[in-house]
Amino acid sequence: MKSREETKVRQERRDAAENRQRILDAAIKLFAQQGVKQVSMNQIALEAQIGSGTLYRRYKNKSELCLDLIKDNILLLFEDIDRYLEQHQTATPRQRLKGVLSLFMRFREKKLQLLAGVEEGALENSHFKFNLQEIVVQLLAEMNRDEHTEANTVFKADMLLVALRSDSYIFQRDVRGYSSESFLEQIFLTFFPER
Known part of the structure; x- marks a missing residue:
């Protein structure tokens, strides 16, 4: 009883x-x-x-609410990223990074409003940002080894993720007229110019 x-x-x-x-x-x-x-x-x-x-x-705030609304989608995004990295192990780190960022940009486009809401606060301390940064840092470290450079991978990853934030993306898309594909191309030309 x-x-x-x-x-x-x-x-x-x-x-x-x-x-x-x-x-x-x-x-x-x-x-x-x-x-x-x-x-x-x-x-x-x-x-x-x-x-x-x-x-x-x-x-506590709208960011936490937005994160709760898209957390299942975030899990699926990271499953897609893991699958992509597994299937493209023989590709160069540069190619794999571009593939990961392409997956992220497609996710961003589909969940733009909610992700922007998350970024207003909770993203800074979220598991989502940490996982994405960890993947980017790892690929940048591989690029440094392959290209014999000593760039600070954590700093570069931080700056790259700032450039990929919703406010930056929305400005480039709506004001400058870049599609998500051309936005990503410009990001790559800026952060990773061909040598």
């Missing part, structure tokens, strides 16, 4: 799960209607029919 305490804990878990789903559903609806940037956390709480305290207990 279940104690009152066990029943209460189970009910709280069910309520938390229901609230989370209501928040995610409300966010998806509002983001689709108005765009991520235009929607406030208070609007999401109202749409989800929960108190703002409940929303902020689960998500």
Whole structure:
């Protein structure tokens, strides 16, 4: 027989799960209607029919909420990257880096608004950024060995990832007129000029 305490804990878990789903559903609806940037956390709480305290207990900010909405897609992206790297082991580090960044750019284009929302805060400390940087640093280190250079791979990876942020990409796409493919070509010409 279940104690009152066990029943209460189970009910709280069910309520938390229901609230989370209501928040995610409300966010998806509002983001689709108005765009991520235009929607406030208070609007999401109202749409989800929960108190703002409940929303902020689960998500400190909109970045965390956006990250929760795309985390499954991020896992799939890294599975695609791992598969790509496995299938292209004999390619040069430069070719593999370009392939990884191409996969990332396709992901960016598909999830542009949510990823921009993530980048507003939570990305700086997220597992997502760490994994992507780790892959880029490793490929840059291989490039240094192959090309007999001693560039600081961590710094170069940091600068490359800054250039790939949503705000930079959106500016280049919308103002300068670059497609995602031409944007990536320009990134490569800038960071990795052919010798």
